[in-house]
Amino acid sequence: xxxxxxxxxxxxxxxxxxxxxxxxxxxxxxxxxxxxxxxxxxxxxxxxxxxxxxxxxxxxxxxxxxxxxxxxxxxxxxxxxxxxxx
Numbered sequence: 301x302x303x304x305x306x307x308x309x310x311x312x313x314x315x316x317x318x319x320x321x322x323x324x325x326x327x328x329x330x331x332x333x334x335x336x337x338x339x340x341x342x343x344x345x346x347x348x349x350x351x352x353x354x355x356x357x358x359x360x361x362x363x364x365x366x367x368x369x370x371x372x373x374x375x376x377x378x379x380x381x382x383x384x385x386x
Contacts, residue, residue, distance in 0.1 A: 315367045316356025319345050335365040
């Protein structure tokens with residue numbers, strides 16, 4: 301994260317997003333990092349086939365510098381199903 305309109309690094313308390321059609325446990329997650337690239341943990345979504353899941357994590361103080369987002373195990377395309385989760 302950066303201070304809006306600048307290149308100045310910033311930190312926030314948390315982040316959230318909606319996932320749709322999570323078929324397997326390993327295909328929806330956030331990994332949070334502090335400003336020194338130290339992992340603050342990985343948080344997974346629950347599985348909800350053909351449903352909507354909201355995943356959000358809030359820390360007690362502003363410490364999150366960036367978030368790695370995992371959305372599925374394949375590039376977007378028409379082949380969603382079975383072991384392919386996009």
